[in-house]
Structure formats: structure tokens, C-alpha cells
Amino acid sequence: NSSYQLSSVPLQILFYVNGIYYIFYFLATLAMIVYKGEVFSYPDDFLAPDLALLFIMAILEVLRLYLGSKGNLTEEEAPLGLSLVITVGSVILSVYFLVWQTYVLKADVIINAVLLFTYGLESVLKVVAIAAFVS
Amino acid sequence: PPETHAAARARTRSGPAPVTDVAKLCVCDLLVAQCDVNCCCDPDCSAADFSLFTTCSVPIVTGDNRLCSQKAAIYSLDVEANPPERIFKLIDQVNPSVFCIHATNYKQALSFSSPEMPTSENFDQLLEQFGSATFSAEPDSWNMNTDAQNPSDANETYRYEYGVPVQTVDAFLRLPSPVVSSWCSDANPAGFLVNQATKCTRSVSVEKCGSIQAVSMLFYINSGILAVNITVQSVVVQSLNGMRTLLNGSDVLRLPMILDELCINIVLGVSYHITYTDAGEIIEAAASFVLGAINKEALSIQQSFEISFTQVNTKPVPLSGNPGYVVGLPIRAGFQPQGYPFPVEILFAAFNTNKYGQLTILQSTSNQDCLAAQGARTPILFGYNMISGCKLRITAAMKCQPLTQTLLDLLKGQSFPEYVASFGNSQAQDVLDWVPITHLHTSEQTMREIYNTFQSSCQIPVSLEIEVKWTKYGSLVNPQARIVNITATTTTTMLKQLPPGRERTIPITSSVVFTDVSSPAEPGYKAWPTINAKLPFDFFFPFV
Numbered sequence: 001n002s003s004y005q006l007s008s009v010p011l012q013i014l015f016y017v018n019g020i021y022y023i024f025y026f027l028a029t030l031a032m033i034v035y036k037g038e039v040f041s042y043p044d045d046f047l048a049p050d051l052a053l054l055f056i057m058a059i060l061e062v063l064r065l066y067l068g069s070k071g072n073l074t075e076e077e078a079p080l081g082l083s084l085v086i087t088v089g090s091v092i093l094s095v096y097f098l099v100w101q102t103y104v105l106k107a108d109v110i111i112n113a114v115l116l117f118t119y120g121l122e123s124v125l126k127v128v129a130i131a132a133f134v135s
Numbered sequence: 136p137p138e139t140h141a142a143a144r145a146r147t148r149s150g151p152a153p154v155t156d157v158a159k160l161c162v163c164d165l166l167v168a169q170c171d172v173n174c175c176c177d178p179d180c181s182a183a184d185f186s187l188f189t190t191c192s193v194p195i196v197t198g199d200n201r202l203c204s205q206k207a208a209i210y211s212l213d214v215e216a217n218p219p220e221r222i223f224k225l226i227d228q229v230n231p232s233v234f235c236i237h238a239t240n241y242k243q244a245l246s247f248s249s250p251e252m253p254t255s256e257n258f259d260q261l262l263e264q265f266g267s268a269t270f271s272a273e274p275d276s277w278n279m280n281t282d283a284q285n286p287s288d289a290n291e292t293y294r295y296e297y298g299v300p301v302q303t304v305d306a307f308l309r310l311p312s313p314v315v316s317s318w319c320s321d322a323n324p325a326g327f328l329v330n331q332a333t334k335c336t337r338s339v340s341v342e343k344c345g346s347i348q349a350v351s352m353l354f355y356i357n358s359g360i361l362a363v364n365i366t367v368q369s370v371v372v373q374s375l376n377g378m379r380t381l382l383n384g385s386d387v388l389r390l391p392m393i394l395d396e397l398c399i400n401i402v403l404g405v406s407y408h409i410t411y412t413d414a415g416e417i418i419e420a421a422a423s424f425v426l427g428a429i430n431k432e433a434l435s436i437q438q439s440f441e442i443s444f445t446q447v448n449t450k451p452v453p454l455s456g457n458p459g460y461v462v463g464l465p466i467r468a469g470f471q472p473q474g475y476p477f478p479v480e481i482l483f484a485a486f487n488t489n490k491y492g493q494l495t496i497l498q499s500t501s502n503q504d505c506l507a508a509q510g511a512r513t514p515i516l517f518g519y520n521m522i523s524g525c526k527l528r529i530t531a532a533m534k535c536q537p538l539t540q541t542l543l544d545l546l547k548g549q550s551f552p553e554y555v556a557s558f559g560n561s562q563a564q565d566v567l568d569w570v571p572i573t574h575l576h577t578s579e580q581t582m583r584e585i586y587n588t589f590q591s592s593c594q595i596p597v598s599l600e601i602e603v604k605w606t607k608y609g610s611l612v613n614p615q616a617r618i619v620n621i622t623a624t625t626t627t628t629m630l631k632q633l634p635p636g637r638e639r640t641i642p643i644t645s646s647v648v649f650t651d652v653s654s655p656a657e658p659g660y661k662a663w664p665t666i667n668a669k670l671p672f673d674f675f676f677p678f679v
Contacts, residue, residue: 104238
């Protein structure tokens with residue numbers, strides 16, 4: 001009987017899993033960029049934006065997970081809403097790495113698809129949590 | 136015209152576009168317009184050719200196999216079928232690796248970049264960029280627009296090298312020639328700067344008069360040589376009994392047609408004359424035709440074909456070597472025109488001895504009689520020592536002076552040249568490349584003997600000896616023969632007056648000798664380094 005607790009447990013579990021998965025995603029994408037730079041011709045004009053966007057995505061992800069986790073645990077909708085907004089940015093960046101990167105390998109497609117799926121699920125749960133907090 | 140040449144040079148030239156369609160790519164298709172053996176992807180091969188193959192040398196043609204999914208063309212031979220046939224399949228090949236390239240947003244990623252063609256405008260910039268020992272793999276212009284290169288530019292002049300087949304709009308300029316038997320084969324391409332003359336037999340009949348393409352004028356001038364049309368220079372009509380007449384208006388195309396049970400206007404001979412510039416571009420092409428007629432009984436005709444290349448603004452002269460003389464080719468000789476050296480602007484086109492500008496020597500005939508020799512002469516070939524002669528019957532009635540003149544004409548020919556080309560390809564304009572012929576006279580008897588028999592001292596020439604001194608010129612690996620000196624020695628003998636009724640026979644000889652006077656090559660060694668050690672001037676100062 002946990003009607004007094006509005007925090008969403010599935011959302012918190014998803015944040016935790018997301019955090020671990022993102023560490024793997026970041027290291028894998030970085031390693032693959034290094035691999036592409038060695039095997040294919042990857043001039044600096046194309047390498048710099050890809051690396052920059054990856055680091056921006058990492059920063060956004062840290063911020064997003066922190067705000068989301070804090071909002072969920074303190075049952076406040078403001079940080080959770082902010083996290084949702086940042087999720088949009090992360091989705092765009094993930095789509096970049098899925099479609100508009102210089103070289104899109106099959107492994108890139110797989111890990112970005114999983115990330116997008118996680119984001120989608122998280123967004124749904126956040127909206128439900130915000131609705132629960134507001135009402 | 137000169138302005139189009141300048142415009143062509145100003146445009147950045149580029150290489151041919153890369154072929155990316157796997158169905159059209161064929162690395163074993165080496166012979167142009169002919170079927171390569173065991174090459175299953177060759178478009179020139181017919182089904183009959185495929186039935187003779189044993190294997191496919193190129194079984195699969197794929198693009199970059201790092202892509203996740205790509206097209207592949209698979210060629211194989213089905214040996215079970217009778218006759219064996221080639222199987223061509225276009226499939227999608229999948230790369231199972233997880234690191235295969237799914238997509239790329241970078242256009243030049245998967246192909247080699249075409250290098251810029253150097254022209255006079257960008258040469259300095261290219262030299263600065265690539266002229267040192269190392270250069271960066273990614274130049275500044277990496278994002279250069281690949282659409283700026285237009286490889287299929289049919290108006291650009293195409294430069295030829297020696298032996299390359301002359302391109303026409305659809306294939307190559309063909310010179311029909313006999314292959315194994317004497318029947319004409321249309322697959323012989325004309326090579327640039329390769330003068331050819333061929334004769335072959337073609338089967339014809341009056342019934343198929345209009346339908347055999349190869350006896351019609353149109354077949355030979357139809358395909359223009361890449362922006363240069365083949366013009367008709369002259370048309371000669373040969374009648375059934377072999378008499379030839381030159382036609383006046385040669386711009387009318389005469390096609391084979393049936394007239395009075397004869398098929399007229401069939402091509403018996405074509406002679407192509409191609410004019411080229413020194414940059415290797417063809418600027419003019421002309422064809423001269425010999426047209427004939429066949430009657431109902433004729434089953435085959437003999438066609439003769441010829442092609443010759445002339446450089447623009449020069450008169451054609453056959454070379455005897457390039458640049459050094461080639462053993463066996465005639466020595467080129469000629470005269471200097473009147474007025475040399477002062478009127479320099481006259482082109483020395485008058486360098487000609489016989490029709491080909493060659494030095495000639497008396498040719499021995501079978502009857503060995505000098506006076507009946509009829510002036511047969513043979514050209515002197517480089518490197519071949521020759522000796523020839525005849526026997527002169529002297530009777531008492533012969534006078535000295537006409538006999539001397541006759542013998543001189545016999546030995547030296549009608550127009551003995553004054554200069555000989557030192558190189559096989561010496562042009563008439565380069566006066567310093569020509570060696571003057573030195574003339575010497577000797578006598579068989581000593582001067583004292585001549586002086587002693589004072590009366591009737593008639594000297595007649597009996598022998599002409601030409602000595603050609605040549606040297607090896609140029610690099611040690613590929614020495615070129617160069618003529619440095621040529622001496623013509625005329626030997627005379629005294630003709631004693633014969634008593635009437637008696638006759639004498641004296642031999643007249645002429646010979647050519649080639650002597651190699653090349654000096655041996657001397658190796659050049661660098662000087663040993665010396666130690667330049669000198670004491671200063673005032674080393675022993677207080678004492679010296």
C-alpha cells in the first residue's frame with residue numbers, strides 16, 4: 001500500500017539502468033570513432049563535430065539523469081520537466097549518431113536504437129510521474 | 136584553330152570517371168573491341184565465344200566489401216549445358232560483421248580521389264603542395280565538388296601516343312587486312328603514326344550489290360574521327376579492263392548501285408591521310424578512293440588499304456631512324472638550295488636526291504656491261520657495306536671526254552648529293568645536322584708515270600669508293616648511330632690509246648664502306664677530396 005509514495009519505482013530503475021548503459025554507449029562510440037579514424041579516411045573537418053557532439057551528449061546525459069532522479073525522488077515536477085526537455089536534446093543527438101554521422105556502422109545503429117528505445121520509455125514514465133506529482 | 140587549343144588548355148583536364156556499376160566493371164577486358172579469353176564479363180564476347188572458355192578468370196565483381204549490403208556480379212560457366220554458356224547473376228551481398236558500414240555521409244569516403252590534372256595554371260600550386268619529400272594526406276581542398284570534373288567531354292581534343300588505335304565516334308578506325316587467309320578482316324585498328332598498307336580479298340556478288348557494307352564509300356567515311364570528319368580527297372574510277380580515271384568533283388558520295396548488269400561504285404581501295412600536330416592531336420583526315428565495277432561472274436575482289444600520317448606544316452619524308460640511323464635503312468641525302476646561307480627564310484624543302492632523298496650506288500646487273508646498264512641504282516643502306524660494278528669494253532673509236540662523262544654519270548648517278556643527314560630524323564630546316572660529302576680524287580698511276588706518258592693522257596674514272604664514318608652517340612645504354620664524315624673517293628686511270636681494231640675490258644667498281652669511329656666511353660670519376668691544410672703565412676713569425 002504505497003499510495004503516499006508518488007515516486008515512480010520503474011522510472012528510478014530505468015534511470016539506473018540508463019546510467020550504466022550510457023557509460024557503455026559512450027565508451028563504445030568513442031572506441032568506434034577511434035577505429036573509424038584508423039581504418040577509413042576520416043579528415044579533421046568531419047572528426048571534430050562527431051567528437052564534440054559526443055561529449056556534449058555525455059554532459060547532457062549526466063545532467064538529465066541527475067535532474068530526473070532528483071525530481072523523481074523529491075516528487076517535484078520542475079526538475080523532472082527540465083529533464084524531459086533535456087531528453088528531447090538527447091534524442092536529437094542520438095538520431096544524429098544514428099543517421100547523420102560521418103560513418104554509420106551496424107554497431108552504431110544497434111546501440112543508438114537501444115538508446116532511443118530507452119529514452120522513449122523514460123519519457124513516457126516521466127510524463128506519468130509528472131502527472132502523478134501535479135495532481 | 137588556335138583559339139580552341141588555348142581554350143582546351145585553360146580548362147582543367149580530368150581523368151576518366153570511375154566506373155561504379157558492378158555489372159559494367161570488368162578488369163579482364165583488356166583488348167578493345169575484341170573478346171578476351173576466359174573473361175566472362177567482357178561485353179565484346181558473344182555466346183559462341185563463351186562456349187569456348189574453360190573457366191572464368193574473374194568469378195565475382197563486388198564493390199567495397201566493408202559495406203553492409205552491396206551489389207555483386209557473379210560470373211560462372213555452366214559446363215553441363217551443351218554448348219557451355221555463361222551465367223551472370225546480380226545479387227546483394229551481405230557483410231555479416233557488426234562493424235560493416237551501414238551508411239556514410241561523406242561522399243569521398245569509399246573511393247580514391249581523382250588527382251587534379253596539372254595544367255599551366257595550377258602547376259605552381261601543385262608543385263608547392265606535392266613537390267617536397269612529404270605531404271599531408273588531406274589537402275585543404277578535401278571538400279572539392281566532384282561534380283566540377285566533367286570526364287565525358289567529347290569535344291576535348293584527344294591526344295594520341297604512338298601505336299594507340301585511332302578512335303572514332305563508335306569504335307576505332309579500321310583498316311581491313313588479311314588475318315590468317317587472304318580474306319579481309321575488319322578488326323584491324325589503325326594505330327597512330329603507324330603507316331600501314333594492306334591488301335585483302337572480299338567476297339562480293341552482283342545480287343548483294345547494295346547490301347555489302349564494306350564495299351560502299353559510306354562505310355569508310357561514315358564514322359568521323361572524334362570531332363574531325365573524314366573528307367573525300369579524290370575519287371578514281373577503275374573500269375572493268377583496269378583503266379583508271381580521276382574524277383573531277385570529289386564531294387559527291389557514290390554508293391554502289393546496279394547499272395547494266397554491273398555493280399558499279401564499289402570500293403577497291405582506300406587511302407587515308409591523317410594530319411596531326413606535334414602535340415599528338417589529329418586535326419584533319421582525308422580519304423582517297425578507288426572505285427570499280429564488277430560483273431555477274433565476279434565472286435571476290437581484292438581491296439587495298441593504306442594509311443599515312445603527316446605532321447602539320449611539314450612535307451612527309453620517310454625517316455631512317457629516330458634519332459640514330461637504324462641498320463638497314465637508307466641514308467638520307469640532299470642538296471642545299473641556291474642562295475644559302477643568306478636567304479634563311481626559304482624552307483629547305485629541296486633536299487632530295489632520288490624521290491626519297493637517298494644516297495644511291497650503282498647496281499650490278501646480270502649482263503655486267505656498263506654501257507648497257509640503263510642507270511639502275513640501289514640506295515645505300517646504313518651499316519651494310521656494298522660493292523658493285525660492271526665491265527667496260529673500250530674500243531679504239533671511243534673518245535676520252537664523252538667516255539669520262541659517261542663513267543662519272545654511271546658511278547655517281549644523275550644527281551649526286553652534296554649533304555648527308557647525320558641523324559636518321561634530321562629535318563631539312565636544321566642545316567647543322569647535315570654533313571657535307573668530301574670528294575677526293577686519286578689516280579691509279581703515279582704522277583710521274585702520267586707525266587712521262589705525256590701524250591694522250593686521258594684519265595677516266597674507274598672506281599668510286601664511299602667511306603662513311605659513323606660514331607655512337609648518346610647514352611651508353613642506348614647508343615644512337617650518327618654519321619660524322621663521308622668521303623667519296625674517285626680513282627682514275629690512264630686510258631692509253633688503243634690501236635684500231637683492238638678492244639680492252641676494264642672493270643668499274645663502286646663500293647660503300649661503313650667505319651665505326653666511336654671513341655670509347657670514358658668513365659668519369661669524381662676527384663679525390665684533398666686536405667687543404669696550409670700553415671698560416673706568418674706561422675714561424677719571429678724566425679721567418
